[in-house]
Amino acid sequence: MADYNITDTVDITDVVCPVTFVKAKVALEELDNGDILSIHMNGGEPVQNVPRSIKDEGHKILKLITNDDGTFDLIVQKAGD
Amino acid sequence: MAVDYAALKAGGFMRQKQKNTFSMRLRVVGGTVTAEQMSVIQRVADKYGKGYIHLTSRQGIEIPFIKLEDIEEVKAELAKGNVLPGVCGPRVRTVTACQGGRCCPSGCIDALDIAEKLDARYFGRQLPHKFKFGVTGCQNNCLKAEENDFGVKGGMLISWNRDDCIFCGVCEQACRSGAIKISDGEITVEQENCNHCGRCVTACPTGSWQGKSGYIISVGGTFGNAIKRGRELLPIVEDEETLMKLADAAIDFFDENANPGERFAKTLERVGWDQLENKFKEIYNG
Numbered sequence: 242m243a244d245y246n247i248t249d250t251v252d253i254t255d256v257v258c259p260v261t262f263v264k265a266k267v268a269l270e271e272l273d274n275g276d277i278l279s280i281h282m283n284g285g286e287p288v289q290n291v292p293r294s295i296k297d298e299g300h301k302i303l304k305l306i307t308n309d310d311g312t313f314d315l316i317v318q319k320a321g322d
Numbered sequence: 323m324a325v326d327y328a329a330l331k332a333g334g335f336m337r338q339k340q341k342n343t344f345s346m347r348l349r350v351v352g353g354t355v356t357a358e359q360m361s362v363i364q365r366v367a368d369k370y371g372k373g374y375i376h377l378t379s380r381q382g383i384e385i386p387f388i389k390l391e392d393i394e395e396v397k398a399e400l401a402k403g404n405v406l407p408g409v410c411g412p413r414v415r416t417v418t419a420c421q422g423g424r425c426c427p428s429g430c431i432d433a434l435d436i437a438e439k440l441d442a443r444y445f446g447r448q449l450p451h452k453f454k455f456g457v458t459g460c461q462n463n464c465l466k467a468e469e470n471d472f473g474v475k476g477g478m479l480i481s482w483n484r485d486d487c488i489f490c491g492v493c494e495q496a497c498r499s500g501a502i503k504i505s506d507g508e509i510t511v512e513q514e515n516c517n518h519c520g521r522c523v524t525a526c527p528t529g530s531w532q533g534k535s536g537y538i539i540s541v542g543g544t545f546g547n548a549i550k551r552g553r554e555l556l557p558i559v560e561d562e563e564t565l566m567k568l569a570d571a572a573i574d575f576f577d578e579n580a581n582p583g584e585r586f587a588k589t590l591e592r593v594g595w596d597q598l599e600n601k602f603k604e605i606y607n608g
């Protein structure tokens with residue numbers, strides 16, 4: 242069903258707030274506009290807060306995928322400054 | 323000359339244990355002090371106090387160690403920088419607020435604007451006992467609304483618009499109350515679990531969730547000798563006019579029913595919470 246091609250992935254399950262968002266932001270900065278990043282994150286605080294922070298930075302959220310192990314993958318398209 | 327301590331206290335001069343020495347309380351609204359005010363406060367603390375200020379627990383500023391003979395001079399000096407004296411004793415105290423929607427990404431209401439309006443309406447009004455207002459921008463409750471005799475908390479009345487929704491699933495996870503359920507092209511909200519936090523609105527990437535600001539009101543909170551959490555007597559209030567009418571009703575009820583030296587919670591317990599609740603409902607239902 243995916244109508245997007247993932248350029249890169251980043252795992253932020255090994256860090257805690259607020260580094261979760263920082264790590265995701267750094268990964269996005271390394272991409273070109275229009276590229277798509279998949280952000281692997283934990284449930285709870287990260288999934289409650291990281292999507293909003295990414296949105297506030299102006300990037301485009303395409304999908305939040307729920308995995309069986311309680312983690313999530315947020316699919317984001319990088320936007321220009 | 324006899325010193326009128328009651329008048330001094332009413333005017334914000336708090337008697338210190340040191341003879342003829344006062345800690346001067348300043349009027350601060352919603353924890354906001356301008357640079358111009360800060361510079362005059364700094365000068366006065368240096369010249370008439372001991373070169374420091376004290377930040378009170380409710381966002382106030384006091385300048386300790388002001389001498390009795392300097393009081394008039396200090397007041398005049400402060401007035402030049404638009405700094406007014408605060409109050410103490412049985413009256414409406416400092417109105418507190420968080421930064422709310424002006425700065426904070428979570429803010430559902432302009433907390434400072436509401437605080438300024440409440441201050442303009444009631445500050446210093448004489449009552450049977452002290453009366454505190456506090457305004458917090460959202461459910462995160464940084465300003466702790468329920469500590470106050472009249473607490474205001476920002477919330478959002480939410481609605482979902484299917485047209486723009488891409489069913490990404492973000493809102494379902496952003497909601498900490500588990501009130502949102504997404505299944506087969508349909509989104510439902512369990513209204514009884516929705517606490518109006520507005521997180522679905524701020525998290526949604528497509529603007530499918532729309533939120534309208536509202537006010538969640540609590541009454542009868544106190545956190546001094548006795549500790550009581552303010553109670554919500556109504557559902558979320560949708561407009562500012564009703565909010566102000568409710569504030570009027572609460573403060574008039576206190577004025578009419580409280581014994582001298584009795585806090586609002588005590589009055590409500592003695593006279594009956596339902597008395598105020600009925601008045602609130604009349605206003606709420608228009």
Ligand code: SF4
Pocket residue numbers: 420421422423426427428429430458459460461462463464465
């Ligand atoms: S109560 Fe809400 S709006 Fe106010 S500072 Fe806290 S998070 Fe921000």
Ligand code: SF4
Pocket residue numbers: 482486487488489490491492493494504525526527528529530531
């Ligand atoms: S976050 Fe917005 S776009 Fe995503 S599923 Fe919820 S309403 Fe739809």
Ligand code: SF4
Pocket residue numbers: 478480496497498499500501502511515516517518519520521522523
């Ligand atoms: S306003 Fe808050 S509690 Fe209500 S549905 Fe949205 S996220 Fe959940």
